[in-house]
Amino acid sequence: MYFKQFLHDDLGCSSYFIASRESREAVVIDPQYDIEQYLDLATERGYHIIGVVDTHLHADHISGNRRLAKATGAKLYLHRSADVRFPFEPLDDGDELHLGQVILRVVHTPGHRPESISLLVTNPPRSPEPSIVLSGDTLFVGDVGRPDFGGPEGALEQFESVQRLLGLPDYVEVFPAHFEGSCGKGMCGRPSSTIGFERRFNPLLQLPKGEFLSLAEEAPARPLNMTAIMATNQGDNDYEWVHEHGEGEPPVHSIEPKDGPAWIAEHHAMVLDVREPSEYAERRIPGAVSIPQADLATRMAEIPRDRDVLVACAGGVRSIKAAGFLKSAGFEHVTNLLGGTDGWQEAGNPVDMGEAAVV
Numbered sequence: 001m002y003f004k005q006f007l008h009d010d011l012g013c014s015s016y017f018i019a020s021r022e023s024r025e026a027v028v029i030d031p032q033y034d035i036e037q038y039l040d041l042a043t044e045r046g047y048h049i050i051g052v053v054d055t056h057l058h059a060d061h062i063s064g065n066r067r068l069a070k071a072t073g074a075k076l077y078l079h080r081s082a083d084v085r086f087p088f089e090p091l092d093d094g095d096e097l098h099l100g101q102v103i104l105r106v107v108h109t110p111g112h113r114p115e116s117i118s119l120l121v122t123n124p125p126r127s128p129e130p131s132i133v134l135s136g137d138t139l140f141v142g143d144v145g146r147p148d149f150g151g152p153e154g155a156l157e158q159f160e161s162v163q164r165l166l167g168l169p170d171y172v173e174v175f176p177a178h179f180e181g182s183c184g185k186g187m188c189g190r191p192s193s194t195i196g197f198e199r200r201f202n203p204l205l206q207l208p209k210g211e212f213l214s215l216a217e218e219a220p221a222r223p224l225n226m227t228a229i230m231a232t233n234q235g236d237n238d239y240e241w242v243h244e245h246g247e248g249e250p251p252v253h254s255i256e257p258k259d260g261p262a263w264i265a266e267h268h269a270m271v272l273d274v275r276e277p278s279e280y281a282e283r284r285i286p287g288a289v290s291i292p293q294a295d296l297a298t299r300m301a302e303i304p305r306d307r308d309v310l311v312a313c314a315g316g317v318r319s320i321k322a323a324g325f326l327k328s329a330g331f332e333h334v335t336n337l338l339g340g341t342d343g344w345q346e347a348g349n350p351v352d353m354g355e356a357a358v359v
């Protein structure tokens, strides 16, 4: 067996290349958009990629699944329930993919997404039992995947799916689809773990069911350009260009919150609030227009190109990325508000409070 984990530092994703050294067949799991890394590895090592699997429809990056399947002639696999507009080989719980002697067994683990699967990897010459679980965005190292993309039953399904994985023996190694990033809240940063370690030390797995369900509902902000990314990954619409512009993040000019009111007046700037609608409704910079970062690529027509735009979020983390994306997509007059709406208010500037219709 050959096993390689790819760590993608830009968004904190992991992808996997698993092959049989006997049959030379390989499967790539959760491939990134840049597929050359898998093609190069296959060429260097003399493997033939026969399968491409996504553990679920990704919300934070455009999958390379269709590009890789097309480039290699490999079959493209997703769980049967995946809501997409392109052909794929449907997987069901208990199905097996065989690469020579290596077996990948499908475990349907809905929660993060309805179609989420995990893959149990068994190498029979070593043992009849699985030694690895590719846990997708179900079980992370020190965390579990956010369940709010999984529909109304997401949190409960996630609890049950995680319990199912915890039924595996302690020695099974856990390799998730993320080691950082927006699909969870408290990942520890290690790229892998074991079932035994997570059962004992993953803080969410120590919680009783009720607390797990309520904590799981406190989701972080949706990822930058999620609407465009999901539309692309589902085959509804093609926003592949988002991938190119998401990467560059050219330097963006920033201003201090204390200088904000004078700067806005002087530049006749529009304030673009990229937080979630609920955050905007609660408290906002007066006159700010709400376009959550998840919708930036699909709502760019609403953003002026010939006028200064001051991008603001809660603390300045989302806005610098959002402003970088806009700049690389051709918006020349974007400026970032350091410290976000929090910094704005702490500097003594006025805010509008209370429920407000999203502008």
Ligand SMILES: [Fe+2]
Pocket: 056, 057, 058, 059, 060, 112, 137, 183
């Ligand atoms: Fe995910």
